[in-house]
Amino acid sequence: AQKITQTQPGMFVQEKEAVTLDCTYDTSDQSYGLFWYKQPSSGEMIFLIYQGSYDEQNATEGRYSLNFQKARKSANLVISASQLGDSAMYFCAMRGLAQGAQKLVFGQGTRLTINP
């Protein structure tokens, strides 16, 4: 079974500051993928960034980077130079990469609020 834990129910950050959202995971799979999604109040889940368990380098996508520490089973999302539009729910998710394993398992999310 796979499990995602996000321990920060809410985060408040000043605009232009960097923010780290925590995510730890548990799995017995050897090969897996880790994902971060953003969910604004409109409800749509927006894909942000992906990290494969065998990727040697941490993933980066614009202002988003993933701090992947495999031994600690953590996959924290770092947002640099936060903007007001970054205010949303953020979900960490994982999926096994074995044949036939397709479902995403999500954490409970972190609500990020960016203050002007």
Added chain:
Amino acid sequence: DTGVSQDPRHKITKRGQNVTFRCDPISEHNRLYWYRQTLGQGPEFLTYFQNEAQLEKSRLLSDRFSAERPKGSFSTLEIQRTEQGDSAMYLCASSLNIQRDIQYFGAGTRLSVL
């Protein structure tokens, strides 16, 4: 390039009624997924299609729930004899079976059962 489209966006129904939701995936995507999200929680997997074949169903998908994907294009999710516990956001996602196989989500259908 249009994203995943879901209809309706909101549905209010009385307990015991049947409801049907529609999902149109990104046009070239062969995989389609349904998730349910209740207030304050992350989405939970319901079911998954590859083309027209339903390959996996969660235990959450009781016999009152049925999903179809005729011809491997759009999908419908039907809930029969709705209960108040069915009130949730129903999210659809699609993906293309290559490389990272990223799932892209629609805006969801919010169901309220009175």
